[in-house]
Amino acid sequence: MPSSRAEGAPPVVTGIGVASGFGYGKQVLRTGLHAGADVFGVLARPGRQPAGAATPFIGVEMPDPPDVLPKRIARTAGLSGRVAVAVLGEAWTEAGLADVDPARIGLVVGGSNLQNREAVLALTAHGEGRAILSPHLGYSFFDTDICGLCCAAFPIRGFSLTVGGASASGAVAVLQAAEAVRSGRVDACIALGALQDLSHVDLAALQALGALGPRHAQAEAAPGAACRPFDRGRDGFVFGEACAALVLRRADDLPAGAAAYGSIVGGAHRADGHRGPDPSLEGELRAIRLALADAGIGPDAIDYVNAHGTGTPLGDDTEAAALLEAGLATARINATKSILGHGIAAAGAIEVAATLLQMRDGRLHPTRNLKTPIVPQLGWVGETSERLEVRHALSLSFGFGGIDTALVLRAPGA
Template sequence: MAAVVTGIGVACGLGHGKAAFRAGLFEAPDLFSELKREGREPAEGEASFLGVEMPELPEVLPTRLARSATLSGRVALTVLKEAWLEADLDAVDPERIGLVVGGSNLMSREQALAARDYAGRLSYLPPRHGHMFLDTDICGLCTSSYPIRGFSMTIGGASASGSVAVIQAMEAIRSGRVDVCIAMGALQDLSAYDLHAMRSLGAMGSARFADKPGKACRPMDADRDGFIYGEACAAVVLCRQGLTSKHKIYGELLGAGHVADGSRGPEPSSAGQVRAAKMALSDAGLGLADIDYVNGHATGTPAGDDAECETYRTLDLQHARINATKSILGHGLSAAGAIEVAAVLLQIREGRLHPTRNLENPLDPSFDWVGGEAVGHEIRHALKFSFGFGGIDTALVIGAPGTGARAR
């Protein structure tokens, strides 16, 4: 049984809301610059970190509550509000609505600032710090602000967290546990400690593009230098088929694959990625020839992009159009899978594919990459990849409305 998507909420460097997201996806403006949020300052003598930070967000919480909510929590409420209203969830029994928040260790920047501000005077630490830095505080903010009474949970999958949340929401719908499940990829608010560690690990881009930040994020390009961080958060509303009218449906979640490949850190595994894709296709009742579009994980890390290209070759995906959403938004880490699912669904609705910025020398020219301009393309069945540190490989098959009949 397919789950259908009836609501989307987004926040990223392009702005807050789907209108800004949709326009920016196809225009692909240069959003990249030095990171400026307090708590992301480089060590003395080190180059600044590059990335994308979102604009100031609209306040949707009462002032008293907002003071005790983290940035990740406040952004979560803005995207939930947009998705909730679009999907008209006030008309659904609250006990039939669930919430899965993808991400772990989400508020490390604000934790680091709190440790700095209260060092030597811990007796002044606000009591709410006892729960406000837990990932489940985002569940609490969401369920206390909106009537979600089926269940709520957080789930960690590193950079695949958003997609893992979508998979868990699909399974909750399929099992009949709830009729509606909101899958959210939460804002991973990185601190300077995290950024330094990622740079030292060789996963995040170096200072090579410090004088031209707009060139730094270049997934699947021969001159890639590592991922570039981008603030993001997204929520997608999954519903049981038949619960809503057809004209409100963005697309159908037809199949999913989620496997462990046996690695601990950032080492990618093409074999695991292939297994996840085949599992998703089998679940959807489709074959590789049915896939006409691939939204890659495509981070811009040397090892990651190489392994992913090998996956494409093994699956013989030369016939499908391929692009990389991270080239526009940066890497949203926990949020990446969810906001990229939103990007797939909007491209389905628009009938065109967004550009891939900085794709000047593709790693493998035999694939049908989308380059620097948006192109028209009718998507029937898309394959969406997301991978995470710790050997987490996921794949989703997403269909245009009405294309899942064969799978059912």
């Protein structure tokens, strides 16, 4: 986020498109989130389970995307690309982008190595001599394939790029899109947190790292109990397919009758110097404090925090300590990953969408399985949704490689 406010007013979010384990569209997401519905199960997509695995991987998978692409194009697009187009379509229509000059529309795709499962399936088939490699694989392994697919499906002619921030990728995309609008580079910019299509190899590596949970055989019988952010019984994150698109525009450039979900009034994206998965209390604190300073408010003005909340022991402990030290003990706090699972690249974007939807509804979704909070003195939203008027919210995302982000969102009229 730019440090100077002379470049323009904070951008507003005017369109949201989402896909999750609940399906496609904002309404099913809102209903599922507020109900804290259970969508966890054994992962079933081809390439998600290793042959002969004694304990299968669990998580959340969404329904297949609607057929919005021409068949000749859909045949060449992977799951991540087809979901991106469906999600972008919802946000595009709601934001009225058909009336914006295509040369003034930008796209930032959050995520890297987005189509690994497709690559593993192709490699397996090719290695066994069962298939001739499709020429489309020659470019689909680049993350820009999703940029190109979206820009071919919609008239986006300003710019397109991808940003990788591991689990913070979606939030980094929102920050970059906000900067592009605020600086006047484009009139509208879409931040897309892309679906991270993990393979069984990726899942096994994350489990070997100690990040992916659960690590016990009983989870197969009760997968809905495995994802437990900030609970004493947590033992790792649980993967969940997700994708979200947010359209950012200037408040003074909205069509007549258009309503904004809220504005991006502050943000920070900082490096904390860690190469691997270990979190940094100092880095998370810096991001929170810089985002609040960018918004021109103190911690006491934050009504609600959408926490990163993965369910990893060290990650949750560090984040809870950062929230306390940052002076956010009076804010209400929940973890969207407890319901949707961890969307990796998409997480930051769909959590910003969830935050804005909760602000509009005046209602906070529950945190599934939060029975014994690790730090009881923080303002946790437990297993029941709560009514709350949110004027300012803070959304946090932290990624492997020492990437710490924070976004401050303001409700319309606040």
